[in-house]
Amino acid sequence: MSPKLPRTPPADLARRRPLWKDWEPNQPLWHVANSKGAYAARFAVMRSYGPLPSARFDPHPPPPGLHPTERVLYAASNLVAALAERFQKGREIRRHQPDEPVVYAWTPTRPLRLLDLTGRAATRLGASHTISAGPKDVTRSWARALRATWPTADGLFYSSAMTGEPCFALWAPAQNSFPAAPAFSALLSHPATSWNNLLRAAAAQIGYDLP
Numbered sequence: 001m002s003p004k005l006p007r008t009p010p011a012d013l014a015r016r017r018p019l020w021k022d023w024e025p026n027q028p029l030w031h032v033a034n035s036k037g038a039y040a041a042r043f044a045v046m047r048s049y050g051p052l053p054s055a056r057f058d059p060h061p062p063p064p065g066l067h068p069t070e071r072v073l074y075a076a077s078n079l080v081a082a083l084a085e086r087f088q089k090g091r092e093i094r095r096h097q098p099d100e101p102v103v104y105a106w107t108p109t110r111p112l113r114l115l116d117l118t119g120r121a122a123t124r125l126g127a128s129h130t131i132s133a134g135p136k137d138v139t140r141s142w143a144r145a146l147r148a149t150w151p152t153a154d155g156l157f158y159s160s161a162m163t164g165e166p167c168f169a170l171w172a173p174a175q176n177s178f179p180a181a182p183a184f185s186a187l188l189s190h191p192a193t194s195w196n197n198l199l200r201a202a203a204a205q206i207g208y209d210l211p
Contacts, residue, residue, distance in 0.1 A: 005127055016124065030075060030079050031082060037100075053136065057140065080165075118159050131158065154173050155174055
C-alpha cells in the first residue's frame with residue numbers, strides 16, 4: 001500500500017488534531033436511494049446493515065450484518081455529484097431499474113459537524129487527499145478508526161472521486177439533523193419533461209450516458 005494512504009491509521013490518531021467542516025442549515029444535500037429492493041430506504045433512513053463492499057466510508061465493523069448503533073447515509077452537495085457517485089460503474093444513469101432509484105434533496109435542521117478529509121486536513125490525520133479514491137477496504141478501516149476516535153462527529157466531509165465536489169458520509173449522530181420531509185424528491189423514472197431535461201443536463205456535464 002502506498003505510504004500516501006496507509007492501510008491502517010496511525011497509532012497516535014487520537015492525539016492528532018483534526019480539521020472540522022461545518023455544513024450549515026442553508027446548504028443542500030442530495031442523495032440517490034433505492035425505493036425498492038434489498039436496500040430500499042425512505043427519506044432520512046440511515047443504513048444500519050454493513051459494511052458493504054461497494055461502500056467507501058461505512059463505519060460498521062466486519063463481518064457484514066445489522067449494527068443498530070452504526071448507521072450511514074451518503075450524500076453530495078449537488079445533483080450532478082450525487083448522480084456521478086451513484087452511477088460511476090458503467091457511467092450510465094440508469095433510470096429504469098428494479099430497485100427504482102429515487103433522488104432526495106434537503107437542508108439539515110442544524111449545522112453538521114464533519115471530520116474534514118479533503119486536502120491538507122486528510123494529511124494532518126496521517127492519510128492524504130487520495131483517501132477519497134483509495135481502495136475501499138482501506139478507507140473503511142479509516143472510517144471505523146475515525147468513528148471510534150471522534151464518536152460525536154456527524155460524519156465525514158470528503159471529495160467525490162468522480163467530480164472532486166463535496167460529498168458526505170453521515171453517521172448515526174447526524175440522525176437528528178434531518179427535516180420531517182425532503183425539499184425535493186423524484187423517482188429517476190419520473191416521466192416529467194422538466195425532470196428528464198434536468199437529468200440530461202446533469203449527464204452531459206459528466207459525460208455519462210442517459211438511455
